[in-house]
Amino acid sequence: MSARVRSSSLALWRARLFSTPLDSAISLLVLAGLIWAFAPLVRWALINATWAGESRADCVPGGACWVFIKARFGQFMYGFYPATERWRPNLFLGLALAGIVPLFWLEGRTRLRLGLVVLLTLPVLGVWLLGGGLGLRAVETRDWGGLMLTLFIAVYAGLISVPLGILLALGRQSRLPLVRTLSVVFIEFWRGVPIIAVIFLASLLLPLIMPAGVGVDRLARAVIGLGLVIAAYMAEAVRGGLQALPKGQTEAAAALGLGYWQTTGLITLPQALRISLPAMTNEFIALIKNTTLVLVVSILDLLGIAQGSLADPAWVGMNMEAYLFSGTIYWLICFALSRWSRSLEAGGPGSH
Amino acid sequence: MLRRLYYDARVRDLFWQIVISVGLVALTIFFVRNASQNMVNAGIASGFDFLWRSSGIDVPFVLTSYTASDNIWALFWAGVANTLFVSFLAMILATIMGFLIGLARLSSHWLLSTAAGAYVEFVRNIPLLFFVLFWYFGVIAALPQPRDSLGFFSAIFLNNRGLTVPSPMDGSVFRWALLAILLAGAAQWLVVRWAAARKARTGQDAPVIAAGLMLCLVVPVVALVIAARATGWDMPQPGRFNLRGGFVIIPEFVALLAALVTYTAGFVAEIVRGGIAAVVKGQREAAASLGLRPGQILRFVVVPQALRVMIPPMTSQYLNVLKNSSFGAAIAYPDVVSLFMGSALNNTGQAIEIIAMTLAVYLFFGLIVSALMNWYNARIALVSR
Numbered sequence: 001m002s003a004r005v006r007s008s009s010l011a012l013w014r015a016r017l018f019s020t021p022l023d024s025a026i027s028l029l030v031l032a033g034l035i036w037a038f039a040p041l042v043r044w045a046l047i048n049a050t051w052a053g054e055s056r057a058d059c060v061p062g063g064a065c066w067v068f069i070k071a072r073f074g075q076f077m078y079g080f081y082p083a084t085e086r087w088r089p090n091l092f093l094g095l096a097l098a099g100i101v102p103l104f105w106l107e108g109r110t111r112l113r114l115g116l117v118v119l120l121t122l123p124v125l126g127v128w129l130l131g132g133g134l135g136l137r138a139v140e141t142r143d144w145g146g147l148m149l150t151l152f153i154a155v156y157a158g159l160i161s162v163p164l165g166i167l168l169a170l171g172r173q174s175r176l177p178l179v180r181t182l183s184v185v186f187i188e189f190w191r192g193v194p195i196i197a198v199i200f201l202a203s204l205l206l207p208l209i210m211p212a213g214v215g216v217d218r219l220a221r222a223v224i225g226l227g228l229v230i231a232a233y234m235a236e237a238v239r240g241g242l243q244a245l246p247k248g249q250t251e252a253a254a255a256l257g258l259g260y261w262q263t264t265g266l267i268t269l270p271q272a273l274r275i276s277l278p279a280m281t282n283e284f285i286a287l288i289k290n291t292t293l294v295l296v297v298s299i300l301d302l303l304g305i306a307q308g309s310l311a312d313p314a315w316v317g318m319n320m321e322a323y324l325f326s327g328t329i330y331w332l333i334c335f336a337l338s339r340w341s342r343s344l345e346a347g348g349p350g351s352h
Numbered sequence: 353m354l355r356r357l358y359y360d361a362r363v364r365d366l367f368w369q370i371v372i373s374v375g376l377v378a379l380t381i382f383f384v385r386n387a388s389q390n391m392v393n394a395g396i397a398s399g400f401d402f403l404w405r406s407s408g409i410d411v412p413f414v415l416t417s418y419t420a421s422d423n424i425w426a427l428f429w430a431g432v433a434n435t436l437f438v439s440f441l442a443m444i445l446a447t448i449m450g451f452l453i454g455l456a457r458l459s460s461h462w463l464l465s466t467a468a469g470a471y472v473e474f475v476r477n478i479p480l481l482f483f484v485l486f487w488y489f490g491v492i493a494a495l496p497q498p499r500d501s502l503g504f505f506s507a508i509f510l511n512n513r514g515l516t517v518p519s520p521m522d523g524s525v526f527r528w529a530l531l532a533i534l535l536a537g538a539a540q541w542l543v544v545r546w547a548a549a550r551k552a553r554t555g556q557d558a559p560v561i562a563a564g565l566m567l568c569l570v571v572p573v574v575a576l577v578i579a580a581r582a583t584g585w586d587m588p589q590p591g592r593f594n595l596r597g598g599f600v601i602i603p604e605f606v607a608l609l610a611a612l613v614t615y616t617a618g619f620v621a622e623i624v625r626g627g628i629a630a631v632v633k634g635q636r637e638a639a640a641s642l643g644l645r646p647g648q649i650l651r652f653v654v655v656p657q658a659l660r661v662m663i664p665p666m667t668s669q670y671l672n673v674l675k676n677s678s679f680g681a682a683i684a685y686p687d688v689v690s691l692f693m694g695s696a697l698n699n700t701g702q703a704i705e706i707i708a709m710t711l712a713v714y715l716f717f718g719l720i721v722s723a724l725m726n727w728y729n730a731r732i733a734l735v736s737r
Binding site for chain 1: 376387391464473474476478489494679710711714715718719
């Protein structure tokens, strides 16, 4: 039995790789290319790598020095957040998960109520827990960093961009010419300019247009800048959902005597958001990837910490280790989200 | 009376639009007043006079005639030229690489399509800035020192200071070569039009492909060879510590181009795959049953229909490349963001004017890219009669 299974799987591989001379040639070529590219990488990253130790001296040349990641793990996760206060971001992450995860299982009104509570309390709670004040030791945003900061920027910019994006998408379809024009101009302007320029713009202009003496936190500027751009992209994602709705929906609502906001809030928006959720998730993935750009205004997110750690004289030449580690984290987060978005599209869990 | 006004849709529309305009105008006045107050406090005069001041900024990679003694207006254009140059090259190379990967993904060969799929999944889920930094600090920084440069045919040298290539002593011959190539291209276009007209009239095929090979391959090669022979070359010479002579393509450019191409190719590959997959199977089967050969099926049936699906998303990818070329600012590639929004802004402090001009560059060239792609899209769109 097992011999038959083996021979049939062998046959499968033969059919896959060597069914015709041309196929065999392609297989060998691709295999050779893969080995050429990955054998040195595997040898460096796994086989010759050093996993245990304290300092650079413990590492074997010619292999990856994962000791470096171990020694700086705290910084990669929290930046320069004081070590004694790191329970605060941890607690916040725990609270956020405890609030958000049940939303996937609950249904109907309870889900809506819990969702509203989470949406209204968690963002405020987060700023307080991370930033301090009111009994907690204050931690300046310039000490925030690492993966914590990446997630913070992504979530808070998302909190700006989703509601604003929905409003813009509705505005683009509005009956009022002024609202329509303003929405189109806003969306097309932000979509037409590079995000790096917007982050520069936010960090230079926001303090300039505020009354003298009113400061805007450096991190807040970056979050607002990112939030505005992504809102324009979100608006286009939501517009896709709005346009996919058959006209009969609004007509039926009108026939029932519902006004604009009732129709929007009860009929069109819930359906449109469900349709555009995969597209909105893709925009959120783009947002996570674009948080890295805060590097240009010297805010040290995960990639920024990795980049900054290369300058440490005690750990010279750790470029590849730092990039491989931080790149893997980005990849895991974005890949998981894109899988989720695809399962939504295919009608998997969470879709209607 | 008031009740009737309240329930009149037109009156309500007008009312809300007036409220919104008043709010916006008030907000704008608030911001502008704050800004002018803050600028007075900081001692910055607004206006565009600063453009005629001498810049004094050295640029390591210039395509225009800019030098540090020129004014800031010239610096602006040097940055714009660098932005357009790297974007244009990246668009072309990413299209080629993306097409190859997309076709590989559709291949019936299991290993090839899996490898291509893995590449796409890998690239799309990693930030572009990561690629830029990786190529710059990871790959190029790991290349040998100039004195141990990797040489190719003792003409091209690769080291951690960039790629050194021979540079022509007299560039004008290449202008003539370019003219010859453009003329050949125009001639080929005329041949294609004439052949199509003749085929519509008489049904006879004309040797379009032979003429195309002649005009689009042989003429350019001959023209370039003649031009290359006609001028002397400044060849890079390996010296004791550094290379002498030649033209140095700076590592920032190489890193940015490599990052843009490898990243965008992943997205182009998905578009190509989606476009070809969108052509229903029946089309191919119908073409085959009409007796078309596989090459003809691809050329006359699959590609024209796939292109229609692919052009709109390709347009947004090209716009992304244009915008993403600004990632060069993170490694100090002298594009318009890093030169103008970075260096010039630091020297002059004219934040509002400089930001407005920089954004205008992207909006303007973005419009041009969109217009070109829309024109192409309209040309290949389905013509219903």
